[in-house]
Amino acid sequence: MKLLSYIKSLSEHALVALVLAVVFPAILSVNCALASSSPKQLVGGPCTYKQYKGNAEIVSVNPKPGNPATFEIKFSFHPKKAIKEEFARNKDRQWNLVMNDFSDPREDFVKKYGIKSGKRLPCYMKVITKGTCTPVMFDFPTINRDTAE
Amino acid sequence: MKRRFFWLSIVVLLMSTFVFPLMTVQAGDRSSDREEYVLDSSTPSRTFPIMHPDDLTVRRWQDRYERAPRAYINEDLRNRHAATAVTTTASTGSVSSINILDRLTYSPSESQGSCGDCWAWAGTRVMGVDLNTQEGISANLSVQYINSCYGDYACCGGWLSDVVDFYNSKKKAIPTSNTYATFADASYSCSYYGSVSKVSCSKISTTTNYPISSIAEATITTTGVSQAAAIENIKNILDQGKAIWFAFYLPTSTAWNNFYNFWNNQSESAVWNSDTYCGQTWSSSGGGGHAVTIVGYDDSSASTDDHYWIVLNSWGTTTNRPNGLFRVKMYANYGCTFSRLSSYALSFQTLNIEWGASSADTTKPVVTAFTIPSSSTSLTVAINSFTATDSVGVTGYMVTTSSTAPSASSASWLTSAPKSYTFSSSTTSGSKTLYAWAKDAAGNVSNSKSASVTLTISSSSNADLIVSSISNRNTSISQYIRTFSVSDTTKNQGSASAAASTTRYYLSTTTSKTSSSVLLTGTRSVASLSAGASSSGTVTVRVPTGTAKATYYLIGCADDASVVSESSESNNCRASSYRIYVLY
Numbered sequence: 001m002k003l004l005s006y007i008k009s010l011s012e013h014a015l016v017a018l019v020l021a022v023v024f025p026a027i028l029s030v031n032c033a034l035a036s037s038s039p040k041q042l043v044g045g046p047c048t049y050k051q052y053k054g055n056a057e058i059v060s061v062n063p064k065p066g067n068p069a070t071f072e073i074k075f076s077f078h079p080k081k082a083i084k085e086e087f088a089r090n091k092d093r094q095w096n097l098v099m100n101d102f103s104d105p106r107e108d109f110v111k112k113y114g115i116k117s118g119k120r121l122p123c124y125m126k127v128i129t130k131g132t133c134t135p136v137m138f139d140f141p142t143i144n145r146d147t148a149e
Numbered sequence: 150m151k152r153r154f155f156w157l158s159i160v161v162l163l164m165s166t167f168v169f170p171l172m173t174v175q176a177g178d179r180s181s182d183r184e185e186y187v188l189d190s191s192t193p194s195r196t197f198p199i200m201h202p203d204d205l206t207v208r209r210w211q212d213r214y215e216r217a218p219r220a221y222i223n224e225d226l227r228n229r230h231a232a233t234a235v236t237t238t239a240s241t242g243s244v245s246s247i248n249i250l251d252r253l254t255y256s257p258s259e260s261q262g263s264c265g266d267c268w269a270w271a272g273t274r275v276m277g278v279d280l281n282t283q284e285g286i287s288a289n290l291s292v293q294y295i296n297s298c299y300g301d302y303a304c305c306g307g308w309l310s311d312v313v314d315f316y317n318s319k320k321k322a323i324p325t326s327n328t329y330a331t332f333a334d335a336s337y338s339c340s341y342y343g344s345v346s347k348v349s350c351s352k353i354s355t356t357t358n359y360p361i362s363s364i365a366e367a368t369i370t371t372t373g374v375s376q377a378a379a380i381e382n383i384k385n386i387l388d389q390g391k392a393i394w395f396a397f398y399l400p401t402s403t404a405w406n407n408f409y410n411f412w413n414n415q416s417e418s419a420v421w422n423s424d425t426y427c428g429q430t431w432s433s434s435g436g437g438g439h440a441v442t443i444v445g446y447d448d449s450s451a452s453t454d455d456h457y458w459i460v461l462n463s464w465g466t467t468t469n470r471p472n473g474l475f476r477v478k479m480y481a482n483y484g485c486t487f488s489r490l491s492s493y494a495l496s497f498q499t500l501n502i503e504w505g506a507s508s509a510d511t512t513k514p515v516v517t518a519f520t521i522p523s524s525s526t527s528l529t530v531a532i533n534s535f536t537a538t539d540s541v542g543v544t545g546y547m548v549t550t551s552s553t554a555p556s557a558s559s560a561s562w563l564t565s566a567p568k569s570y571t572f573s574s575s576t577t578s579g580s581k582t583l584y585a586w587a588k589d590a591a592g593n594v595s596n597s598k599s600a601s602v603t604l605t606i607s608s609s610s611n612a613d614l615i616v617s618s619i620s621n622r623n624t625s626i627s628q629y630i631r632t633f634s635v636s637d638t639t640k641n642q643g644s645a646s647a648a649a650s651t652t653r654y655y656l657s658t659t660t661s662k663t664s665s666s667v668l669l670t671g672t673r674s675v676a677s678l679s680a681g682a683s684s685s686g687t688v689t690v691r692v693p694t695g696t697a698k699a700t701y702y703l704i705g706c707a708d709d710a711s712v713v714s715e716s717s718e719s720n721n722c723r724a725s726s727y728r729i730y731v732l733y
Contacts, residue, residue, distance in 0.1 A: 044265035045306030046339035
């Protein structure tokens with residue numbers, strides 16, 4: 001009641017200002033909320049990652065069946081700190097080391113970096129945090145995986 | 150007291166309207182950067198705060214999906230499947246378990262990496278299968294070709310219609326064995342500015358190529374029909390030897406983490422059930438879509454629960470997935486939706502491709518009318534009529550003073566018939582002949598049609614209008630903010646006075662005004678200027694809807710309508726040193 005009588009006592013200008021101050025931002029807020037919640041979808045698009053520092057331990061180096069000039073190199077990843085994402089956490093998991101053009105490493109690459117079972121290479125595991133790109137990838141800062149070195 | 154309340158209310162109003170919303174937006178942007186970052190250090194470090202395309206893009210994709218012709222269903226195949234079957238059901242003789250992966254040349258370890266171009270991978274693989282099915286050619290088609298040569302940023306997402314648009318413009322696909330055609334953007338990511346591809350388009354060799362006469366997407370009917378009909382339709386396309394572009398959406402980050410877990414830690418024989426999240430609420434931050442390629446199915450089990458689609462991903466291999474494949478439950482809910490997402494969760498399309506160069510168009514256009522006044526006192530002569538016809542379509546118009554046919558690749562062609570022609574400032578009085586030409590998309594140039602005019606040049610043709618200065622600020626144009634201010638000075642540097650004119654403004658990707666420059670809404674009227682006089686002013690201009698996302702120069706052009714005869718008509722425009730970034 002007090003509020004009502006106070007409003008009644010206001011001048012016409014003050015009332016207009018009150019309405020503008022309360023109603024206009026309210027309409028804006030509702031519009032913004034609607035805009036931000038409007039349905040949006042994505043096929044592909046921006047992806048973000050976090051990375052875990054660690055070592056890649058070479059588990060096996062074997063000539064590729066059908067193409068003995070190339071090698072199938074498997075490694076396991078040992079992070080410096082625990083991996084938070086369940087999908088990337090399997091510690092017994094082995095991964096393939098391939099060149100940047102996705103081809104299998106050749107003998108000169110294996111020799112150049114002394115790749116053999118038990119060797120440890122500095123490595124970063126990249127784990128996706130947003131988007132629908134490849135969920136787990138690896139970076140080897142001390143080796144060049146470009147095919148044409 | 151009341152006066153104080155009035156002003157207080159105004160302050161609150163202004164704060165509510167402008168300051169608080171800005172604070173909210175900035176806080177939102179920062180929160181998305183808090184723990185996450187784009188890994189690739191070779192591109193400028195940036196996080197794309199909007200995980201999704203804008204509404205307009207989404208609506209464009211949806212519209213193309215819904216308007217696309219329905220995929221052809223071969224009635225003969227409904228009960229008799231193709232010869233590429235790997236197993237058959239002995240009792241009925243009908244075929245089960247189609248796998249057309251052997252028609253695709255690909256390297257399983259190929260991966261899109263951090264580039265969000267799954268749509269291009271899936272589409273390119275549908276094309277690769279089709280190239281083999283129709284032409285018997287085994288080639289690993291290049292995805293890098295799209296990444297490097299598509300106008301929009303491939304890593305920022307897309308749809309099958311983008312693949313179609315790209316190849317309809319290029320008219321050829323190329324193999325990865327071409328120079329620089331191997332995928333090189335696995336460590337690249339979506340960005341606002343600059344090139345997001347490691348390889349420039351011009352570096353990619355197209356020497357070996359597979360000509361495309363036409364390419365179009367076709368939607369496979371899976372909604373509004375029974376589950377059995379949806380499955381039958383998808384099978385029918387595979388039975389025709391066509392792969393399927395399959396897009397699926399998951400509504401939350403939890404759902405995606407579960408899918409990553411499935412991908413990383415289960416084997417290729419595990420079956421993923423797309424129904425798990427139907428009915429859940431779409432999260433604008435965690436939800437997302439992914440496109441993959443369906444290359445087969447297995448319905449040989451007695452139990453439909455065990456039937457599945459064979460799906461090729463673009464995430465490379467894992468030790469559990471040596472072929473880069475996964476399986477999707479066949480008897481799924483094809484009408485699956487999420488609340489707050491206006492489309493279905495599953496989309497199925499294929500491509501109809503006509504391989505080979507299209508039959509050449511060798512018919513010249515014909516200029517059917519070209520008339521100008523018989524006399525003029527100005528160097529600019531009105532063109533009363535200029536029309537042309539062609540068996541396919543007229544794509545260019547030109548008027549010259551030479552009777553020699555212009556080259557089809559000349560930069561002087563206009564996309565519409567000009568309304569006037571301006572002779573060079575050195576033109577003297579007398580009888581002059583103009584020649585009108587037309588060309589078509591195949592590069593055929595018409596014979597000319599000519600008309601003559603007698604010029605009587607007055608001294609006023611010595612006016613020379615230029616934009617002597619133009620300024621604005623570096624400006625970003627978004628879907629919501631499309632206007633900005635421009636200040637310019639238009640000067641008459643000629644020796645005679647100039648009549649009133651209009652200065653107009655353009656966006657151009659180069660420092661010159663070209664035929665592809667974008668005319669901005671908003672002009673400045675310049676009063677008559679005596680020799681040496683200038684006119685300065687500021688005007689608000691608006692970027693039109695549909696302007697392509699790019700970085701532009703702002704161009705100001707004096708007497709842009711060419712109403713003043715000038716000693717030089719080639720110096721009317723000037724570029725601003727600041728840039729306009731169109732972000733949508």
